Amino acid sequence: MISRKTRQYLVIGGNSRLGRAMCDQLGDDVIVKTRESLDITDFDTTREVMALLRPDVVVNTAAYTDWIAAERDTDRCWETNVLAVQNLAEVCSDLELPLLQVSDARVFGTTPEIKKPHKERSATDAVNFYAQSKLAGEAAITKVARRRGLKYWIVRTSHIYERPWRQSREPLYRLLSVGKHAEPVKMVHDVECSPTYAPHLAAAVIHLMDVRDKVRSGIYHIANKGVISVRGLGLELIRNSGMALTVGTLDTAALCESNGLPKEAWPRYTALDTSKFEKECNYTMPTWREGVKAYLADWKG
Numbered sequence: 552m553i554s555r556k557t558r559q560y561l562v563i564g565g566n567s568r569l570g571r572a573m574c575d576q577l578g579d580d581v582i583v584k585t586r587e588s589l590d591i592t593d594f595d596t597t598r599e600v601m602a603l604l605r606p607d608v609v610v611n612t613a614a615y616t617d618w619i620a621a622e623r624d625t626d627r628c629w630e631t632n633v634l635a636v637q638n639l640a641e642v643c644s645d646l647e648l649p650l651l652q653v654s655d656a657r658v659f660g661t662t663p664e665i666k667k668p669h670k671e672r673s674a675t676d677a678v679n680f681y682a683q684s685k686l687a688g689e690a691a692i693t694k695v696a697r698r699r700g701l702k703y704w705i706v707r708t709s710h711i712y713e714r715p716w717r718q719s720r721e722p723l724y725r726l727l728s729v730g731k732h733a734e735p736v737k738m739v740h741d742v743e744c745s746p747t748y749a750p751h752l753a754a755a756v757i758h759l760m761d762v763r764d765k766v767r768s769g770i771y772h773i774a775n776k777g778v779i780s781v782r783g784l785g786l787e788l789i790r791n792s793g794m795a796l797t798v799g800t801l802d803t804a805a806l807c808e809s810n811g812l813p814k815e816a817w818p819r820y821t822a823l824d825t826s827k828f829e830k831e832c833n834y835t836m837p838t839w840r841e842g843v844k845a846y847l848a849d850w851k852g
């Protein structure tokens with residue numbers, strides 16, 4: 552295990568894709584709280600738990616992430632992604648604990664005229680309720696930081712996919728495991744992003760925490776580098792796997808409409824520019840192709 556400065560991470564949302572990848576890498580250095588042991592919408596308990604534990608760093612990976620359900624379940628989504636995040640920020644501020652909050656590249660809703668990965672200062676434009684809640688969660692943290700002081704990092708990331716054995720519902724997993732026998736798995740062809748392999752994201756977040764004394768508070772983009780469509784990711788996986796499989800095509804507008812949503816509700820271009828994080832933290836993010844290779848190595852291993 553690599554040597555680390557930080558001994559006590561508190562990872563909230565320990566059952567998330569990112570949370571599980573972090574726990575895999577942190578070994579004994581982590582205190583994990585899943586929703587069962589800490590529901591962040593229970594504000595008083597959250598305060599009590601944090602005061603009791605007093606970790607060196609708090610990493611919040613918990614969120615209401617089902618963006619389609621969020622359109623109807625607005626209260627619960629807002630409570631989790633905004634009010635609970637504000638409470639966490641206030642508690643961290645009171646207890647002088649640094650807070651790392653995970654946000655989403657889908658705060659960029661409109662495709663730019665010239666397609667270039669979004670930088671931290673690029674204009675945001677949340678086009679669905681989930682994205683609005685993530686953006687409001689970011690704003691809640693920066694407001695607490697301005698008003699009351701708080702060391703914080705908001706990490707925006709893009710299209711997380713998990714280690715193969717973890718989530719059999721994920722399209723990449725289904726692609727390799729059932730693709731030979733069933734209808735081809737369909738993947739959206741018109742969403743370009745920076746798909747990010749959870750263990751790569753986890754390693755980068757852990758690094759950010761380890762060098763945190765030298766890193767300013769603020770927003771950081773962390774994702775596997777490069778731009779590809781979701782379907783393109785599936786095709787690359789197949790190419791590298793050597794299997795004779797196909798990927799079906801799903802159209803975003805059709806998917807939105809079949810869920811009763813406006814056809815623009817799914818952001819089409821959410822690629823991230825990671826250069827600020829890489830420069831300030833002296834770190835090199837693997838590319839999305841390296842993410843695919845690591846995924847396949849984990850599959851075979």
Ligand SMILES: NC(=O)c1ccc[n+]([C@@H]2O[C@H](COP(=O)([O-])OP(=O)(O)OC[C@H]3O[C@@H](n4cnc5c(N)ncnc54)[C@H](OP(=O)(O)O)[C@@H]3O)[C@@H](O)[C@H]2O)c1
Nearest residue numbers: 564566567568569586590591613614616653655708710711
């Ligand atoms: N998935 C993506 O493609 C993506 C892309 C960009 C950014 N993000 C952001 O990255 C972070 C991690 O995402 P992920 O995909 O790893 O998450 P995920 O796998 O969807 O898991 C979310 C976790 O949050 C937990 N949770 C929900 N409400 C909670 C509450 N009130 N209290 C405590 N825990 C609660 C859930 O608990 P249960 O297990 O009990 O449901 C679940 O384990 C989130 O902030 C997300 O918005 C995700």
